[in-house]
Amino acid sequence: MSLFLSKDEEAFKTKARTFAEDHVIPQANEVEAGKYPRELIRDMGRENLLGAPFSKSDGGQGLGWVSEVIVAEEISAANAATEMSRAASTTLYAAPLAYFGNNQQKKDFLRPVLTGESIGALALTEPLAGSDAAGIRTTVAQRGDSYVLNGEKRFITNGGLADQYFLFAITDRKKGGRRGMSAFLVPRESSGVKVVKAYSLLGMRGANVAHIRFRNVKLPPENLVGRKNQGFDILLDELDRERPVVSAEMLGIARAAYEAALEYSNKREQFGRPIREFQAISFRIADMAVKLEASRLLILNSGRLLDMGRSIRKAGAIAKVYATEASFEVANSALQVHGGIGYTRDTPVERYFRDARFMMIGGGTSDIMRHIIQREAYRDLESRSKA
Ligand SMILES: Cc1cc2nc3c(=O)[nH]c(=O)nc-3n(C[C@H](O)[C@H](O)[C@H](O)COP(=O)(O)OP(=O)(O)OC[C@H]3O[C@@H](n4cnc5c(N)ncnc54)[C@H](O)[C@@H]3O)c2cc1C
Known part of the structure; x- marks a missing residue:
């Protein structure tokens, strides 16, 4: 299993990032002011950024779950509320329909969501x-x-x-x-x-x-x-698929916060020098970089396992608890690096801090993730001792 992106995945990442920079960032303030990103979701449909993991015959892109986490990170780095709205429709709603719906249901209720013409929840x-x-x-x-x-x-x-x-x-x-x-x-x-x-x-x-x-x-x-x-089994399958994606949403926020802190610490001067020269700041940057890298690898690991048809009950919970808590810590550090201006609405850093708080709750709280991880760990132990 390779943790590196394939050529196709790299190309998809570039496409998603270009879309995010050209279309999502310019509308981030309007969305933040309360405007639901309806048109952006339609535009993502036109650009084939919806339905990455689902088969082409179901109206998807046939690219797999790694591509879904890629698009989640890229859109979220630009505006997390837009990504949350996208994923609620084309991941949370769409996945159980794609895997458990019949052909007629997919035609009537899945395809229109994957083109962005219709919205699901x-x-x-x-x-x-x-x-x-x-x-x-x-x-x-x-x-x-x-x-x-x-x-x-x-x-x-x-x-x-x-x-x-x-x-x-x-x-x-x-x-x-x-x-x-x-x-x-x-x-x-x-x-x-x-x-x-x-x-x-x-x-x-x-x-x-x-x-x-x-x-x-x-x-x-x-x-x-x-x-x-059969509903509970459908639900568990949906939650497994959702977790790497919402974790990637939080990674996107963390990345944006980290990049803002990196740039700010490089140019802001106090005591006659850039604040990056104070180890308190530069070590904070180092810790942020470590958390980003670890989050990305855990998310990629669970996405790859999904694409291999393997169970990700434990790997997905590990990715979610780590990446969501890391995202909040990174956003908090980024705000601290910005000092007073970070606490104002003059920069998006305070938004990263508020947005990053969400996913320690949604899609199963951090406590529930820890509950799943320990339960699976003891199950592994029991099956090892029986073998
Ligand atoms: C902005 C937002 C969007 C959401 N979107 C959706 C959506 O699209 N669809 C949907 O169905 N739901 C959605 N949710 C719901 C979300 O998944 C739940 O809020 C979440 O699962 C927690 O449930 P709860 O709020 O009822 O908290 P509770 O379950 O009441 O938990 C309260 C506290 O008790 C802790 N706790 C509970 N049980 C245990 C336990 N066994 N061990 C240890 N601690 C425990 C929790 O960790 C938490 O800290 C959304 C929530 C929010 C805030």
């Missing part, structure tokens, strides 16, 4: 169930030939404007969340769907994160994805 979290995903209360009951959905979802990225949700609900209460959960496609325009509110966020401004209520929403049988009660 993944709806799992609820007011009473976050880390404990198997504890969701939203239900879908069978009524004759169709299904009826009732419940609430909160913190749903793209939730207020998505054309459709990839939603998890309980279909068999007696079996509980792990064995009685199913996945459904739910058009937002369905009767009984209400977007209750969009949250005001610490960072990731411009992203749309909503609370949604579902009251007696009728769904046709063809909106069930995969088999009935």
Whole structure:
């Protein structure tokens, strides 16, 4: 397994970076002011930057998951809220549909998202169930030939404007969340769907994160994805695929923060010399560089394992806990290197600091990542001692 990028991946990286510099950076302030990056997502579709891992026959690029982490890092380095909006649609929503949907579902609900014409959202979290995903209360009951959905979802990225949700609900209460959960496609325009509110966020401004209520929403049988009660397995597969991508989002922020600190420390002078000449500053830069490099390798490792069809339950959790915490530390250090100006909105550094805080929570908190890592480590130990 090579940790270096192939020629094709290098070319894709250059394309993604050029797009980010030419289109995302110029709109970063508008997005930060609250404008959802709808047109940018459409433009990314036109530039074939959406759906890198999915097969061409499903409307993807057929490039693999390493390319998906590449695009996540590049777009996020320019503006993390734009990347979060992109990934919620074309990674979180799209992946379970690509791997578990049937041909008709992919034609109707996946392809339009991968061209950027339509927006998707993944709806799992609820007011009473976050880390404990198997504890969701939203239900879908069978009524004759169709299904009826009732419940609430909160913190749903793209939730207020998505054309459709990839939603998890309980279909068999007696079996509980792990064995009685199913996945459904739910058009937002369905009767009984209400977007209750969009949250005001610490960072990731411009992203749309909503609370949604579902009251007696009728769904046709063809909106069930995969088999009935297969939902928890679909969810675990989705979370595995999502983790390297959201980690790469945080790497993108960290890279932007590091580069800002590097440049600033080179030109800012105090006591008659550039502040980089003070070891307190230059060693901070060194620590930031170490964290970036380690994050990139861990993310690439999990992306490559995904492309090899290997389990990344542990590798993905390791990448996520490390890269997301490192990103926040790097953004914090970058702010410190900037001194007072870093605390103002005159530079994007304060935005990096706020944006980087998010992914220690989203997609499974750092505590949950540590829980997964130790559980898998002890499982490895048990299987070694049985062998
Ligand atoms: C901006 C934003 C966007 C989001 N986007 C989406 C989305 O698109 N779709 C979606 O479905 N969800 C989304 N989420 C939800 C996100 O995944 C959850 O917030 C996250 O999983 C944590 O759940 P919670 O907020 O309910 O916290 P809780 O689960 O209530 O956790 C509270 C605290 O308890 C800790 N904790 C809980 N259980 C354990 C345990 N077993 N061991 C140790 N510590 C534990 C947690 O680590 C945390 O510190 C988003 C959240 C945010 C903030």
